[in-house]
Amino acid sequence: GENVEQHPSTLSVQEGDSAVIKCTYSDSASNYFPWYKQELGKRPQLIIDIRSNVGEKKDQRIAVTLNKTAKHFSLHITETQPEDSAVYFCAASFFSGTYKYIFGTGTRLKVLA
């Protein structure tokens, strides 16, 4: 079935260290993988995305890698700052009659000053 698993559920890092969040998806036909950041009480905000025709994408301190063979993708945040503290969700596209996005369970990231 359509499933996205995300690990870890919580992650604490010291300011300046790197953070890595991993997701796996079930459908090899999935071709779009966005990552969202959600601060308390606010809507999720897209921070980076990757399509299945590339293996890596970087935007300043944030990067995403995709391994289509293993069906997993990861978010990497370098030089973490306290304002990076939030809940991060991965998502994957699925098509079963309709095109949709299924979300992972979320990772609560705490950056300790």
Added chain:
Amino acid sequence: GAVVSQHPSWVICKSGTSVKIECRSLDFQATTMFWYRQFPKKSLMLMATSNEGSKATYEQGVEKDKFLINHASLTLSTLTVTSAHPEDSSFYICTPLEEQFFGPGTRLTVL
């Protein structure tokens, strides 16, 4: 960037009443709108996909008679929670297929 608005931002209602949530695309035409529900400290769960001019597609386990979705125009999709109960209290968010941008969400509290 694309702008999506939702109305109301929050609503408190009595059990048994119906609540309509509007999702508008302000600067583009949305042929397809996704409706998600998010319980506190949980992930976003896809409820249904609305398509302009046709019936919505509901995810497994979502009661279509309870959560009425209408997508009458390319700029407006609505979700009506009928006969709301406390367990329907949640954060409801819409997002268009064309843009990876969520509406601001509607926080529903049913007493």
